[in-house]
Amino acid sequence: MTEGEIRRRPGGRGARVRQAVLDAAVDALVENGVTGFSFADVAARAEVNETSVYRRWRTRENLITDALLAVSDRRIPVPDTGSVREDLRAFAALVVDYLNSPLGGALARAAVITVDDPELAAAREEFWRSRLELAGAMVERGIARGELRAGTDPRVALEALIAPLHSRALLTREPLDEDLPRALADLVLDGLGARGIGPASPA
Known part of the structure; x- marks a missing residue:
């Protein structure tokens, strides 16, 4: 799913994907802290493509901030x-x-x-x-x-x-x-x- 698709469907699958990624990011922060945080780990936890995470948040810093x-x-x-x-x-x-x-x-x-x-x-x-x-x-x-x-x-x-x-x-x-x-x-x-x-x- 692309960033554009996520934004066009705020109440549909895009919203569910975003929430899954944010929940996974929180779990990753709790387990690994900020220094051990990575897109790859979050994507695997959320069961989504890593490129989709990258397109939406661009940097891990953006994702950390959004999750918190x-x-x-x-x-x-x-x-x-x-x-x-x-x-x-x-x-x-x-x-x-x-x-x-x-x-x-x-x-x-x-x-x-x-x-x-x-x-x-x-x-x-x-x-x-x-x-x-x-x-x-x-x-x-x-x-x-x-x-x-x-x-x-x-x-x-x-x-x-x-x-x-x-x-x-x-x-x-x-x-x-x-x-x-x-x-x-x-x-x-x-x-x-x-x-x-x-x-x-x-x-």
């Missing part, structure tokens, strides 16, 4: 509760659930592995940039509703929210308990001087 984003989109959707405080609490809870899962933990390690290949490093940066940009909508909605000051930096807010979670998961290996998302969201928002949404409520 696809998993994140499914497992960590961006909440829209109508409250920036509840959005960030819910988002942090989803990140905790993801990092606590075998799949999420393995992919998190793959996403931060140190690599010498500049293209792999660029793929990792693109993954984080895309995720933070997408999740930044929570902060932007909070600004629009007057809950946060104009000029609040969405990326800084999100980094302050999720960095402690990844630090525990990848560095200290401390437990990610269910109370942590609420505590971190309240800490971030109180530090930003969130207004118009009331004080942090107890669990």
Whole structure:
């Protein structure tokens, strides 16, 4: 199947082939990490022609980024509760659930592995940039509703929210308990001087 065929039939066989390749890519990342990742291995796992994978993604870096984003989109959707405080609490809870899962933990390690290949490093940066940009909508909605000051930096807010979670998961290996998302969201928002949404409520 060619790239053109995949694009012309987004809900048909092309979509199934794309999903099979992305699932295979995730399995390959979990088992072999970023440095052991290859088109040939992914194509064999997905039972598709390697040239079809190449035509669609062009580089393994593109495929790695697409696979990581696809998993994140499914497992960590961006909440829209109508409250920036509840959005960030819910988002942090989803990140905790993801990092606590075998799949999420393995992919998190793959996403931060140190690599010498500049293209792999660029793929990792693109993954984080895309995720933070997408999740930044929570902060932007909070600004629009007057809950946060104009000029609040969405990326800084999100980094302050999720960095402690990844630090525990990848560095200290401390437990990610269910109370942590609420505590971190309240800490971030109180530090930003969130207004118009009331004080942090107890669990």
